[in-house]
Amino acid sequence: MWWKEPVTTLKGVGVKKAAELAALNIFSVGDLLEFYPRQGAYLDYAKLKTIKELEVDNSKQIFKATVYQVKNGYGASRRSYTSVTVRDETGYATLYFFGGQRYKAQKLKPDTMLQITGRVRQGRTTKSVSEVDVQPLEQDEGKTPGIVPVYALSGNLTQKNLRTWVSEALRLAAKDLPESLPAKVVSQCNLPDRYTALKNIHFPESWEALRRAKQRFVFEELFLLQCGLLYYRQQSHDNREGIKHAADGALVKDVMQGLPFELTAAQQQAWREISLDMQDKKPMHRILQGDVGSGKTVISALALAKAVENGYQGCIMVPT
Incomplete structure (x- = not known):
């Protein structure tokens, strides 16, 4: 089965690259296919702007540019920052990084191509970008419009590596991929x-x-x-015997009649199901779910009354 084959069966994955993939818990071709892009991390080249097209309205925008220079400085309140000047064929912009983000910015090298997301406003000499997120791009990226994934990386792996190998794995999957759902x-x-x-x-x-x-x-x-929970439940029912309660008696009826309101149809249905479960010798596995004020507590009180009238103790545990 191809999905169980080691990643070294893919073109370009040698021992060294396999070790770097292993750091990401990718050992087989199937693992690679299930190594999804980072949450929300996709590049949409159709939406990339040039620096000239950026609007200075403090909105978040996305553009592509190349690192020109990296400098450290201090603001008016002596707060340290790192500024990264970037450029494209239409102009220059300055990215500002503060706090822990400075370390990442200081590692950027001149001529590195970046995909940049941030809030754009007008600076003194260039457009100023804050709340910055940057993703290094391969030199040939973005030439063809489309949505491409951004993966977590380790070692010397690149986005191009992952995209190439995933593409190869998908070609294998197109021929023979088992379905996991009925x-x-x-x-x-x-x-x-x-x-x-x-x-x-x-x-x-x-x-x-x-x-x-x-x-x-x-x-x-x-x-x-x-499916796993149902299997576990079935196994529990086969191997364990719970407490079999009698049908609703006088105490449950007294509690029901003493309520200052009448149970809704949904509450009555929930109580019927829980009451019948308690009357079965199999253990009950049930979650009573509902919005705030929907009546979960009153159903719990009826279950307590049923346990008490059958000679048992009960309690409600409130974790909030």
Whole structure:
């Protein structure tokens, strides 16, 4: 099975690169496919501006430029900062870094191409950019408009390395990728198939395709977790016996009648299900979920009354 093959089977991954991938917990081709881009870290070259196009309205904008020089300085309040002057074919801009961000800025070398996001305002001589986030770019990046991923890196790995190897893994997946969800579930929930979702989480065709890919994998994670919980529940039911309570008696009815309001239809339904679970010899596994003020506490009180009238003790634990 190709997805279990070591990453060294991919072109360009030798022993050294494999060790750097291992630092990211990537050992197999399948691990690489499931090494998703950093949360929210995609470059949309269609939205990149030139420095001349940046609006000085203190809004967050994205542009591409090359490092010209890096300097350290002090503000009016003697607060230290690092300024990075960048340029493109249309002009210059100055990026300002404070606090812990200065270390990252000081490592930038002249002629390094950057994708820059930050708040733009007019400075004394150039456009000034604060709250800066920068991503180094390969020299040939951005020539073709599109959305590309940004991955976490280790060692001497580059974005180009990861993108190339992921692309190769996706070519293998296109031929033979097993589906992890039942076909009926995929169809009923209108989810993309696993290959399409993988392709669009790495190299999205559009922002909508990326949204649907993320939705698919969130659903998949919760679905598999639920399957595991159901399996555990089934095993617990097979191997353990709980306390079998009698049907609702006088105490439960007294509590119900003593309430200064009548239970809603939803509250009555929740109580019926919990009451029947308590009357079963199998252990109850249930979460009662609802908004603030929806009546969860009154249902808990009825369960306590049922336990007491069956000769047991009970308590409500409130963790907030």
